[in-house]
Amino acid sequence: MQYFNPLAAAFLAILCTSTTVLAQEHEDINAANNPLTPKITINFQDYFIPDFIDVPEDKHANQFLLRGLIPSDAFGLPQLIRFTLPVATSPEVPDGYVTGIGDLTLIDLFVLPKAGDITFAAGPVLVIPTASEDELGSGKWQAGAAGVMVAPQSWGLLGGLVTYQASFAGSDLRDDVNLLTLQPIVNVNLDKGFYLRSSATWNFNMESGASYIPVGLGVGKVFQLDKGITMNAFIEPQYTVWHDGPGAPRWQIFAGVNFQFPVGNLR
Numbered sequence: 001m002q003y004f005n006p007l008a009a010a011f012l013a014i015l016c017t018s019t020t021v022l023a024q025e026h027e028d029i030n031a032a033n034n035p036l037t038p039k040i041t042i043n044f045q046d047y048f049i050p051d052f053i054d055v056p057e058d059k060h061a062n063q064f065l066l067r068g069l070i071p072s073d074a075f076g077l078p079q080l081i082r083f084t085l086p087v088a089t090s091p092e093v094p095d096g097y098v099t100g101i102g103d104l105t106l107i108d109l110f111v112l113p114k115a116g117d118i119t120f121a122a123g124p125v126l127v128i129p130t131a132s133e134d135e136l137g138s139g140k141w142q143a144g145a146a147g148v149m150v151a152p153q154s155w156g157l158l159g160g161l162v163t164y165q166a167s168f169a170g171s172d173l174r175d176d177v178n179l180l181t182l183q184p185i186v187n188v189n190l191d192k193g194f195y196l197r198s199s200a201t202w203n204f205n206m207e208s209g210a211s212y213i214p215v216g217l218g219v220g221k222v223f224q225l226d227k228g229i230t231m232n233a234f235i236e237p238q239y240t241v242w243h244d245g246p247g248a249p250r251w252q253i254f255a256g257v258n259f260q261f262p263v264g265n266l267r
Contacts, residue, residue, distance in 0.1 A: 026189045030152045032222040032232040033187050043067035045256030053245035059091040077110040090135045100132030107146050122147040125165050138177050140170035159185035178207040193222040202236040210245030214238040232259040
């Protein structure tokens with residue numbers, strides 16, 4: 001004969017509720033960090049570089065990035081249109097610093113059908129030479145391609161972003177551009193919206209040969225605001241573990257605040 005145990009039933013109900021809440025919390029963190037989440041996104045991000053490798057004198061630099069992402073279904077295909085406009089401070093030869101707008105980067109990602117839980121996207125890249133000073137941009141029009149892979153996990157998020165761009169027009173006095181970048185993304189979700197992150201971008205300059213690989217480890221927190229708006233704040237120190245040629249950051253601090261807006265709630 002079986003007896004009903006109210007304490008055991010209460011404990012089981014609490015355990016199930018806690019598990020459901022935690023799973024939803026992790027899904028919210030993953031969505032906030034997923035570069036393919038189909039929400040209007042505004043990012044305020046910053047790279048501060050306090051030290052360079054094999055650069056004379058004690059030079060530093062800063063690059064503030066205004067980034068945005070707009071979902072679209074033009075031509076019946078799901079797309080994510082992404083733009084990046086930097087406002088940078090860079091060392092100026094022979095001394096001093098220069099501050100201004102950098103080159104504008106546009107990426108149109110076409111989201112492909114899922115393969116299990118993995119999402120792929122790919123599309124063209126266009127870089128427009130909008131820099132206000134020579135030190136802040138390439139002086140070249142560039143075109144290329146980008147690819148993104150995202151694989152959400154129960155414990156976090158795995159992903160990667162690859163871009164390639166080469167110059168095709170612009171000032172004849174400036175060096176040609178032939179650049180490959182790779183950004184591995186690893187997030188580990190914690191409780192109460194916190195998460196650990198690593199998202200440093202590897203740069204391979206195939207024109208000059210100056211390349212470097214940084215590795216980052218940081219922390220962030222996701223906040224659920226009113227009307228379905230999500231805020232994601234983070235800070236991630238990054239250290240260069242390999243480089244070829246001078247001018248690479250010895251280490252840098254990547255920080256930012258990202259906002260996601262549900263498309264249906266924007267009225």
